[in-house]
Amino acid sequence: DAWPQLLCVREKSMCVDKEDVVQVKDAFKWAIQALVGRELGASMLFNSAFEVSIGFTHAETDGDCHFLCVFSDSLHSLPSVFTRMAVVKALEKISDEEFLRQYPCPPARPATKCTPLETTCLHSSVFIAGRYNKFSRELPQTPWVIDGERRMEGSVEELIAAPLLSSFRADAFNFSSSGREDVDVRTLGNGRPFAMELVNPHRVRHTKAEVRQLQETINASSDKIRVRDLQIVTREAMGRMKEGEEEKTKSYSALIWTKKAITKADLDLKIDQKTPLRVLHRRPLAVRQRTIHSMSASYLDTHHFTLLLRTQAGTYIKEFVHGDFGRTKPNLGGLMETEADILELDVESVDVDWPPAVPE
Numbered sequence: 001d002a003w004p005q006l007l008c009v010r011e012k013s014m015c016v017d018k019e020d021v022v023q024v025k026d027a028f029k030w031a032i033q034a035l036v037g038r039e040l041g042a043s044m045l046f047n048s049a050f051e052v053s054i055g056f057t058h059a060e061t062d063g064d065c066h067f068l069c070v071f072s073d074s075l076h077s078l079p080s081v082f083t084r085m086a087v088v089k090a091l092e093k094i095s096d097e098e099f100l101r102q103y104p105c106p107p108a109r110p111a112t113k114c115t116p117l118e119t120t121c122l123h124s125s126v127f128i129a130g131r132y133n134k135f136s137r138e139l140p141q142t143p144w145v146i147d148g149e150r151r152m153e154g155s156v157e158e159l160i161a162a163p164l165l166s167s168f169r170a171d172a173f174n175f176s177s178s179g180r181e182d183v184d185v186r187t188l189g190n191g192r193p194f195a196m197e198l199v200n201p202h203r204v205r206h207t208k209a210e211v212r213q214l215q216e217t218i219n220a221s222s223d224k225i226r227v228r229d230l231q232i233v234t235r236e237a238m239g240r241m242k243e244g245e246e247e248k249t250k251s252y253s254a255l256i257w258t259k260k261a262i263t264k265a266d267l268d269l270k271i272d273q274k275t276p277l278r279v280l281h282r283r284p285l286a287v288r289q290r291t292i293h294s295m296s297a298s299y300l301d302t303h304h305f306t307l308l309l310r311t312q313a314g315t316y317i318k319e320f321v322h323g324d325f326g327r328t329k330p331n332l333g334g335l336m337e338t339e340a341d342i343l344e345l346d347v348e349s350v351d352v353d354w355p356p357a358v359p360e
Helices: 002-013 024-040 066-071 084-092 096-102 156-168 208-221 235-241 317-322 332-336
Strands: 050-057 115-123 126-134 172-177 185-199 225-233 249-258 269-274 287-301 304-312 340-350
Touching (some): 066 084, 156 172, 185 235, 208 225, 249 287, 249 317, 249 332, 317 332, 317 340, 332 340
Antiparallel strands (some): 050 115, 126 225, 172 185, 249 304, 249 340, 269 287, 287 304
16 A cells, blocks of 8 residues: 555655755754654754754765856855855756756665764854944944955954853854944944844853943943944844835935035935945945935035935945046036035934834
8 A cells, every 4th residue: 555655645746846845954853853852861842042063975976066057156166165055046047958958857866875074063143233333433344354454453343242252152243234334434323223143152141231231341342332222132133124224214424525615405316326436346336326315514614514414325425425436426526516525424323223222
């Protein structure tokens, strides 16, 4: 009776969608978890924060994915680049017919077993969020390294991370924020939202009072930054920082130099910006349309004025003022028919309603 049932299952399995196919790692987890539990005399929690990572190698099939190199710009001949995501993206670009010409289906049954590599035990990441102010015009948000050489000591992320790494006894961290400011730009007001992933923490339980003390420790460590609303969040909550990011607004104040007298104006206009020359090394060339919601100016003297701006998030303010060799149109200098440039720039507000405010 088993043989007809096997044929039936086989026929049905040929019709399932690719999302329904069980991944090898999941099948391995299902098979090994009960065995580990019996060996340790402990119950297994499938949503436990404790993770065990086991690596394997299999020389017989190491070259199976190499044919995908010709279908993906991100894959090369080096085995280390064949991550699951890279392989999935390459498979999306190849037709079924071409795949069958390149790879036997079903594949030949392996004659050898996998070789286990090292086993790593770790705790799942802890996520910390808050808002930061930056008061220095000589402090980058992240370490500033050009051609392998570090240009400035310290950074916002390092000042925030140091006490957190120590208290949570984490191995490493990953920092993200709602946008970023240049090294010479201050971030004032309620600050810029940020989130930090603490990798493999050895101490995870912290009371609200302890987190509050960590915030005070960060603030006492430097007069260049200040942190507020520090709190532990979930991985899912991290996504709220990026939700609708381009629709959010940001406010700025800038000290402008110009060759001609100024007039106070309120503008609401759209501008087309090519990726600035100064960030082409880390962002793709594109033309992005951004909105200037409001703009006002106040005289200082015949060559200087203060400009207040409220813009769509992602607007390059410096380039809007000086035009970036015509790469931002229109620009303030063009509108005023004069050469204009920013001498000082401050972020006054980042209008992202996350993370929740923590009462003082």
